[in-house]
Amino acid sequence: MPTHYRYQLGTHLYQFASLAEVMAKASPLRSGDQLAGVAAQSAEERVVAQMVLAELPLTVFLNEALIPYEQDEVTRLIIDEHDAEAFMTIAHLTVGDFRNWLLQETTTAVELARIQSGVTPEMAAAVSKIMRNQDLILVAKKCHVVTQFRNTIGLSGHLSTRLQPNHPTDDINGIAASIFDGLMYGNGDAVIGINPATDNVKQATKLMHLMDDVIQHYEIPTQSCVLTHVTNTIEAIELGAPVDLVFQSIAGTESTNQGFGINLNLLAEAHDAALSLKRGTVGHNVMYFETGQGSALSANGHHGIDQQTCEARAYAVARKFDPLLVNTVVGFIGPEYLFDGKQITRAGLEDHFCGKLLGLPMGCDICYTNHADADQNDMDNLLTLLGVAECSFIMGIPGSDDIMLNYQTTSFHDALYARQVLGLRPAPEFDTWLKKMQIAPSDSHTQLCDTLPPSFARPLQFIQEV
Template identity: 60%
Template sequence: MSRYRQQIAGRTYAFDHLVDVLAKASPRRSGDELAGCAAETDAERAAAQWVLADVPLVDLLENPVVAYESDEVTRLIVDSHDAAAFAPVAHLTVGGLRDHLLETAATSGSSAALAALSPGLTPEMVAAVSKVMRNADLISVARARTVRSAFRSTIGEPGRLATRLQPNHPTDDPRGVAAATLDGLLLGCGDAVIGINPATDSARAAGDLLHLLDEVRTRYDIPTQSCVLAHVTTTIELMEAGAPVDLVFQSIAGTEAANRGFGVDLAVLAEAHAAVGELDRGTVGTNAMYFETGQGSCLSADAHLGVDGRPVDQQTLECRAYAVARAFDPLLVNTVVGFIGPEYLYDGKQIIRAGLEDHACGTLLGLPMGVDVCYTNHAEADADDMDTLLTLLAAGGVGFVITVPGADDVMLGYQSLSFHDVLAVRHTLGLRPAPEFEAWLERVGLLAGDGRIASVDAGSSALRQLAAR
């Protein structure tokens, strides 16, 4: 007889394994339905959440969703677990951890307390507790935990919202990239990173873009960092050739098999981490890795199976990717929450929920989390949904978001946030750019006296004067 049982309205729901409980307790999403692990009804989902709330945290520690022997991500999670940090909550159940987190979030000193707890939490624990939280709970807990990182600008300070300026171009045309970069700078964006997704993974093309961005940054003395989001092995090659690499980027996932599909493993990431550290290009910090994740990445690579071949839900696997990220002291981590498509997150409701989960779970695990607030054109979502998610994330203290000209990425073919969207939410919620970048905006005349962005004419004049120096 299964130990995981719950009766609702006269019917008994039984779950064969902890992996099944985690999957069926997840809020509804199309990816879990595609994988065949989702709850079939709302009643079954409620039963699974009830069961999950009573699962001891120790059970999640001792029973990772992917076997230790077959997966290096699991071995990383287990071998790096901090027993001393876990000790204060080791007696709790998942529901008890939820209560503990919400109580801690409501008290002074919450960030330090949650920071001390982070090394004791595993991705499975964090995923589990998020499944028994409402959206407001996720926002409260995320806001209570401050995670700072720094390179040339400082990310994650309370009361600030940074941005990645994403000047993608379908052919990597330098004029198009430069025009989009200028557009973003004039509107106060780019303090987290000026980051380009290259149209090809050619080392030569990536190197040309790196030199272009570095020239813009140094010409205007901008306290930010640049990144060309080429494959990590391409970036290692570029570092060896002397290219001006600030950050090393890589997409990562929550299983060894999925990371293998990305062409990486922990050893390659460690090599890149060591190499970029030796460059020592930062001024206010040394965090120099940039990771992207996304719910559904393991399933899309057919690398989502766990213990005994059971499908693992996509949100738990997403949390396991955060364990990979935190092993390498990143400057930035962001989930591309709606980018993979409606097969994994069907509509605006699912995208909003997933974005709040990703931010809260990554932050609880100690990561400098950002979110690409986005959707593809064939999803049942629109700009109103993105406005809602952006506002909720900003209220929850998200470190940074991604911005593109006009909210439309013409190279990747999806919808994200515009530069103006971030201006609006900063003004509405009283948020400011990263401190070093804000000082630069004031110095060059791009901020008016009231802290808002100066007029475009004033900004253009300021940059023209800089360029003439």
């Protein structure tokens, strides 16, 4: 056993069999790691593991793969595309030193951008495990990640939203009503994105046409997405459907991604297909990925690695394809993986930090299931913290309640709260459109008009006609 995985505390010698065990036991407590049997057995063991982790050189993550190179294509992606030159700035540091370097006032967005391609997901996960919540917020705020399709997302001082108009029967009028409701609240600049209740190519194409008709008719500087399987989207592209963004849920291990029915080659095919459409007006970021702590464990594809490290590895997959949007659906899997509001809050801040440190346009579905020990006040807290950390986007859903997916998340007016209290604005092109359409007063970035503007007269009649 390597001596650097041992720690003498008084008369007790703590021993960790591997880097994976150190990482797992250094993680803040969460129910998923307990379920997997990899969590620290006590608070003392957790602190000892964090102390051991803090003393490890960052180079150890290049020399000891948590999942063997030969067994996992995500590991191969991480190792093969590691930028040794970008890493040189921090190559001499330990995990603890890396934390200190990240927190220094002299470490600015420029320095953070310079090292992005030299940081592996495991390095990001490791340093997050020894950071307080305020550390995660501070560093994430310093990371600037900007992406573009029909508008510009991720600029400092801005907060975008995904307008999520899901309906339990995919009723067109119900979806349309939610779309216009969300637009009236200034939501939808990140994407208008629908989870279809009936997941097939025919239904996905129908929903794509609906959203495209609305966007084109009202000249909305935003993009649409049907959150169907990537193979359905590829087929829809071949059939001539108006595809803006390609969606896919991804994970941090090859075996979990196989459970999703995907691999890196399939994602590359979808990426190329979407680019070939040339539908972007100000940029060409065409992918939308969703992740979530616990997915690898639920698929029995975690290889004994803690769930937060598995989650960070998913960001290597996302980073490969220059996405417009990435979001962690942080509390969606349930209390088996994140038990309560405290664990959900910590996980959301970790995911956002790791994603932005790795150069991703990170958003968060600030959510919980009805059987979790959490409530909407917990979500308000996480929303506020992520707003301070300059999260790229959040979800906007009628009444915070997704009646199709049956979980609780953030509402249209929650985005207004965050923008108003933190002085944030929508994407600049969308902000201009809100004023042009008289949805927002011309002299305000956070307040909306209290009457239906003439430009939106009889919107449901328009939807029924098209």
